[in-house]
Amino acid sequence: MKPRVLLSSPWYPDGYRTQAWDNPVTDFGDLQFTGHQDLFTLHGHMHELFAxxxxQNLRAPTVYLEYPRKEHFLEEASRGYEVVGIHLFYNQVEAALDMCRAVRQRAPASKIVLGGYGAxxxxxxxxxxxxxxxxDHLCLGEGITFMRKLLGEPVSDPLAISHMPPGGMTLPWHRKYIAEDxxxxVASLGCPYGCDFCGTTKMFNRRRVVLLTPEQLAKEVERIYEEQPGTQLVAVYEEDSFIDPEYLEAFGEALRKTSIGLAAGLWVLGGVRSIQQWGDKRFDRIARCGIASTFLGVESKFAPLEGYPKREGNIREVFEELHKRGITTTGAWVCGWDFHTxxxxxxxxxxLLSLKPTMHxxxxxxxxxxxxxxxRLRNEGRVPxxxxxxxLSFFGAGGGVRYKNFESHELFELIHRGYRQSYExxxxxxMRFLEVELNGYEWALSTGDPVLRPRAELHRRTAMSLCLFLPSAVELAPNGFVRRSMRELASRYERVIGRPTSMQQMMATMVLQLARRERKKRLELGRDRYVAIPDPRAIRYRFAGSANVRPGERPWTSEHLDAAPDYDRFRxxxxxxxxxxxxxxxxxxxxxxLTRRSEPEREVVDTAAEVLSAFAAPIR
Ligand code: B12
Ligand code: SF4
Structure with missing residues (x-):
């Protein structure tokens, strides 16, 4: 059947490389989470999920272009779709409007819909x-219902949220391209807290729009681990996974009954106040739901006094108690508030730095x-x-909007300095991950709870693969103080997990050689950052339409639209x-x-095999 709908992200690179870092805005490693960590800066990539x-919830067959280059989009749009839908962030408004002009010219009969925060x-x-x-339309809110109505499809059709393409992170000198691990x-959209700076809460009218039941979510996590070899974590996108304890606990219970159980590790976003409602034993209960890592909005030390109830509660306790249970954190901090001097x-x-967030x-x-x-700022005459x-992005100059007590370049400098200070x-x-994984291993075992044994095992395996970077960190960390703490971490690793096996030692030595080579290269070139990050590739997905896909089947096929011989060789x-x-x-x-070997021998062989398979996520 001929596709009726074309969905697209903005054409690349317009609006994607405008920030102070000059990295793609899609690189959440360098740009957002681990900036200025020298050799240890991670680089990340996530796919755009709206489409x-x-x-997969439309009966109409759909083509989706992700990060198309201009020529890809023009060619596809010229085919004359009934509906062309473009997703945009604020920083891509101009690119998206150019795309609309092109569609109007080449396919005047197509109806155009803009959606996402830019809309x-x-x-x-x-x-x-x-x-x-x-x-012709702006979609301000949930997109499935919007599109079903537009296409005249029943809005009550069941929902499926499955088979999202995976993402990942990498150290480019260690592995140039990002494996999909x-x-x-996506479990829900929107948030009821209503913070005045937040687009999400506005977009979904201070509501949490739940897309999956806890049981469906657990099944999808199980499917991911079964079908995507090398999966290290599953990111569950919603604004605040702790906001509804009943939902998360029902999910935890369902997850523990699946074949993967608590050997699954989940990355979620969450709020400090929401954690408070979990009452006594809140951190234990959260760990028993499979949460392995969480993004937490710190916003500012002063936020609770400045009218942001989401931050009420003892935030230091939250970071410490999560870390103790092996849950890593990404602390999000904002500067330039009116109350900042x-x-x-x-x-x-x-x-913020004193909380020792694993990433930030x-x-x-x-x-x-x-x-x-x-x-408010517009009323105060501060919008140009x-x-x-x-x-208009987290790392941009706020579109020219005036800060009360700062020039925007001062805030940039502060952010850059903050990332550097954190590393120093x-x-x-x-290595902060490694430390928290060791905590988690000790904690899970110390509870004596058999349900937590697979979780202890998960921490052990993650620690074992992170340990390969320890010698590099010991040698190349930024200063004597950190190098000493890296040595202490290495001793702790031996105490908790045991001496690295010969296989681990060999691989760690290889990593160290690569790190030394990269360090030398950077010194010669006089640069302190990895700049040659490959751009995200242009992909065309074809969705057959919900009626043509059997339950459990992947609803799309995909092809790369650009030639990348280096990537293909690497893959x-x-x-x-x-x-x-x-x-x-x-x-x-x-x-x-066959040989019924004794425990220690078995440990050595299994360990070696597991360390090797930690590198085993596929690259498509
Ligand atoms: C994953 C994620 C990323 C990923 C992937 C981003 C991407 N391009 O998809 C990465 C890490 C790369 C990223 C980067 C950025 N992100 Co981000 N990101 C998220 C996160 C965690 C989840 C987004 C998501 O995929 N949700 C699930 C999808 C299905 O939801 P959705 O996109 O909203 O789509 C639904 C509707 O909006 C609608 N819809 C959306 N588009 C369209 C299009 C059409 C045609 C139609 C009909 C409907 C429709 O239908 C969908 C289903 O209902 C959210 C926070 C959160 N928890 O939601 C922040 C969030 C979206 N990011 C945000 C920001 C600011 C950014 C950056 C600009 C940061 C920066 N560098 O400055 C960049 C911009 C990247 C870019 N230009 O591509 C903000 C946006 C805030 C705002 N007010 O604009 C958010 C809300 C975080 C926050 N709370 O501040 N991000
Ligand atoms: S708690 Fe987070 S997601 Fe919710 S409104 Fe506030 S900033 Fe937005």
Whole structure:
């Protein structure tokens, strides 16, 4: 059947590389979470999910272009779709409007829909008459229902949220391309807290729109681990996974009954106040739901006093107790609030760093059009006539909106300094992960609870693969203080997990050689960052339409639209290695079975095989 709908992200690279870091905005490792960690800065990639959520729930067959280059989009749009839907963030408004002009020219009969946070911005800044020449509709809210109504499909059809393409992170000098080892699922949208700076709460009218039942979510996590070899974590996207304890506990219970159980590790976003409602034993209960890592909005030390109830509660306790249970954290901090002065902003940053977040996101306050914050600033005359869309991002200059007590360049400098200080104080995030994994291993065993044994095992295995970077961290950490703490971490590893096996030692030595080579290269080139990050590739997905997909089947096929011989070579090599390691693993297990070896021997062979298979996520 001929596809009727074309969905697309903005054409690349317009609006994707405008930030202070000059990295793709899609690189959440360098840009957001582990910036300025020298050799240990991770680089990340996640796919755009809006179209996966929408298209698998439409009866109409759909084509989705992810990160198309201009020529890809023009060619596809010229085919004349009934509906063309474009997703955009604020920083991509200009690119998206250019795309609309091109569609109007080449396929005048197509109806154009704009959706995502950029559409919220457009609704705020342009009158309906100004929007009409570009788009027929703005989707401000949940997109499945919107598209079903637009296409005349029943809105009551069942929902499926499955088979999202995975993402991942990498150290590029260790593995140039990103393996797909982080599974992804979307459980809900929106948030009821109503913080004045937040687009999400505005977009979904202060509601949490639940897309999956706890049981469906557990099944999807199980499917990911079964079907996507090498999965290390599953990211569950929703604004605050702790907000409804009943939902998360029902999920935890369902997960524990699946074949993967608590050997699954989940990355979730969450809020401090929401954790408080979990009452006594709250941190234990959260760990028993399979949570392995969480993104927490710290916002500011002063946030609870400044009208942000989401931050009420003892935040230091939250970080400490989560870390104790093996749950790693990403602390998100914002500067440039009206209540920030040059004096207290330093105190605020020091507070954030003192929490020792495993990773962090340090950003400027960005008044996104459509939010209450933006409206207040506009009333105060602080929004310029010509809002600079491309600067509207966490790391942009706020579109030219004036900060009360700062110039925007001062805030940039503060953010850069904050990332550096964090590295100089605590060392690489990778090693902070290792420390928390060791905590988790000890904690899970110390409870004596058999349900937590698979979780202890998960911590052990993760610690074993992270341990390969320890010698590099010991040698190349930023200063003597951190190097000493890395040595202490190495001793602790031996105490808790045991001496690294010969296989681990060999691999760690290889990693160290690579790190030394990269360090030398950077010294010669006089740069302190890895700059040659490959751009995200252009992909065309085809969704057959919900009626043509059997339950459990992957609802899409995909193809890359650009040639990348270097990538293909790397992928082939990587995937061959992956199969070889899987075979070694199986052979080791068979050998183990046939020879009935003693415990310590078995441990050595299994350990080696597991360490190898940690590199086993496929690259498509
Ligand atoms: C995953 C994620 C990322 C990933 C992937 C981003 C991507 N391009 O998809 C990465 C890490 C790369 C990322 C980067 C950024 N992100 Co981000 N990200 C998220 C996160 C955690 C989940 C988003 C998600 O996929 N949700 C699930 C999907 C299905 O929801 P959705 O996109 O909203 O789509 C639904 C509707 O909005 C609607 N819809 C959306 N698009 C369209 C299009 C059409 C045609 C239709 C009909 C409907 C429709 O239908 C969908 C189903 O209902 C959210 C926070 C959160 N928990 O939601 C922040 C969030 C979306 N990110 C945010 C920001 C600011 C950014 C950056 C600009 C940060 C920066 N660098 O400055 C960049 C921009 C990246 C870019 N331009 O591509 C903000 C947006 C805030 C705002 N007010 O604008 C959020 C809300 C975080 C926050 N609370 O501040 N992000
Ligand atoms: S708690 Fe987070 S997601 Fe919810 S409104 Fe506040 S900032 Fe937005």
């Amino acid at each position: 996966h959520v929408i298209a 919220l911005g457009i609704a705020e800044m342009m009158s309906p008459d100004e929007v009409k020449p570009f788009a 982080v599974g992804v699922v 040059r004096a207290n902003v330093e105190e605020d940053l020091a507070f 996101q340090l950003t400027t306050l960005c008044p996104f059009p459509g939010t209450d914050l933006f409206r 006539e010509n809002l600079r869309w491309q600067d 104080l605590w060392g690489p995030s990778l 082939r090599r990587h995937n061959v290695t992956r199969h070889v390691t899987a075979a070694v693993n199986q052979a080791a297990r068979l050998y183990d079975h």
